[in-house]
Amino acid sequence: xxxxxxxxxxxxxxxxxxxxxxxxxxxxxxxxxxxxxxxxxxxxxxxxxxxxxxxxxxxxxxxxxxxxxxxxxxxxxxxxxxxxxxxxxxxxxxxxxxxxxxxxxxxxxx
Amino acid sequence: xxxxxxxxxxxxxxxxxxxxxxxxxxxxxxxxxxxxxxxxxxxxxxxxxxxxxxxxxxxxxxxxxxxxxxxxxxxxxxxxxxxxxxxxxxxxxxxxxxxxxxxxxxxxxxxx
Numbered sequence: 001x002x003x004x005x006x007x008x009x010x011x012x013x014x015x016x017x018x019x020x021x022x023x024x025x026x027x028x029x030x031x032x033x034x035x036x037x038x039x040x041x042x043x044x045x046x047x048x049x050x051x052x053x054x055x056x057x058x059x060x061x062x063x064x065x066x067x068x069x070x071x072x073x074x075x076x077x078x079x080x081x082x083x084x085x086x087x088x089x090x091x092x093x094x095x096x097x098x099x100x101x102x103x104x105x106x107x108x109x110x
Numbered sequence: 111x112x113x114x115x116x117x118x119x120x121x122x123x124x125x126x127x128x129x130x131x132x133x134x135x136x137x138x139x140x141x142x143x144x145x146x147x148x149x150x151x152x153x154x155x156x157x158x159x160x161x162x163x164x165x166x167x168x169x170x171x172x173x174x175x176x177x178x179x180x181x182x183x184x185x186x187x188x189x190x191x192x193x194x195x196x197x198x199x200x201x202x203x204x205x206x207x208x209x210x211x212x213x214x215x216x217x218x219x220x221x222x
């Protein structure tokens with residue numbers, strides 16, 4: 001079983017839609033959680049960190065559920081520019097590395 | 111401008127010919143790492159460095175070497191490249207530890 005699992009998609013949604021991605025992790029010692037965005041043929045870029053209490057940044061909301069070991073990303077009012085692959089990233093207490101999910105691909109259509 | 115710079119961006123080489131991919135960051139970050147990205151597998155860490163002269167293996171270190179003689183540079187060395195090392199490689203850095211990382215633009219390596 002992969003340490004970080006994501007639905008690969010693709011998710012195809014119309015502009016203005018609300019879309020949600022989930023990511024599950026297997027290491028209960030996981031400490032820090034992030035969502036990164038990766039455009040086609042580009043490098044990953046940090047979208048947002050995920051805090052225990054949940055956090056919001058404009059149209060983006062991230063949630064953490066430690067009991068069920070998953071994190072989520074909600075995008076409201078989707079824009080064409082939101083089309084990208086979204087990577088779930090987890091760091092555990094006992095590792096000096098980050099574990100990446102394979103990514104969920106989102107396409108927002110006019 | 112704060113950035114992580116990798117060179118070269120694209121490289122085609124032959125099996126067994128030693129190569130080095132350079133990585134440099136101008137943010138005075140302590141932590142640097144190398145990843146490879148393959149379809150369906152996501153990013154997998156090759157090596158990382160917590161600081162100067164401190165390096166350690168990631169998930170897939172076989173066939174790679176690194177060094178960290180200066181804080182800003184973290185080159186990736188393939189002593190004898192093989193076709194299964196054909197991949198997209200990313201260097202990343204962060205202030206302390208593997209948290210909010212900045213990535214280089216990537217190096218697409220093809221080994222024939």
